């Protein structure tokens with residue numbers, strides 16, 4: 382047990398889906414998993430373990446932002462021994478080619494966060510997805526006819542950017558296609574502790590065209606992302 386998690390060792394499967402939103406964790410457990418059991422409710426940051434296609438898998442909410450995700454991920458790896466971590470998030474769009482409801486597989490994650498900059502002195506560490514998970518997700522998305530884009534994500538500490546889209550500066554011109562708030566920290570921790578990680582996001586609001594998914598429809602629009610992530614997780 383930890384200050385943030387009252388699960389005991391063995392309560393989690395080796396692979397976990399990581400939504401930011403605790404209610405998304407509950408929805409995933411109740412909608413997709415068989416025999417889902419609540420394993421953590423500290424701070425209402427809900428975690429469940431159940432089965433998908435007969436294989437054990439967990440889902441644990443991380444809250445919003447890299448400091449919050451880092452706490453849950455650090456403990457999932459170091460206290461509970463998890464080996465495969467797949468974030469299932471929502472993100473904003475930074476490229477008009479990416480339409481709302483499209484999936485972004487975050488091949489890499491750029492960031493403005495000190496949480497990643499912290500340890501690398503003069504070097505700019507490049508947080509990247511596990512290649513095997515990325516390849517599996519891309520192949521499965523392709524086979525299922527899902528609209529997806531693999532590319533560079535921005536994991537920003539700022540949701541309300543004072544300068545709006547302009548605040549992202551040169552990043553969209555350098556191929557950054559989406560913005561969310563956690564992938565870079567997830568990839569950095571996975572690298573540090575030698576486990577596998579991937580971020581899959583559904584694009585919910587485009588910062589260029591201002592097209593967006595209505596708040597009430599957001600959860601149900603995430604079905605493709607969740608089934609894809611579950612398929613990748615149980616085969617990892």
Ligand SMILES: O=P(O)(O)O[C@H]1O[C@H](CO)[C@@H](O)[C@H]1O
Nearest residue numbers: 401402445446470471561562
């Ligand atoms: O939908 P989730 O997984 O929370 O992800 C995105 O949504 C939150 C901001 O609204 C941030 O956590 C961002 O990364």
Ligand SMILES: O=c1cc[nH]c(=O)[nH]1
Nearest residue numbers: 471472473560561562
């Ligand atoms: O972090 C996020 C998530 C969704 N949409 C955004 O613009 N930013």
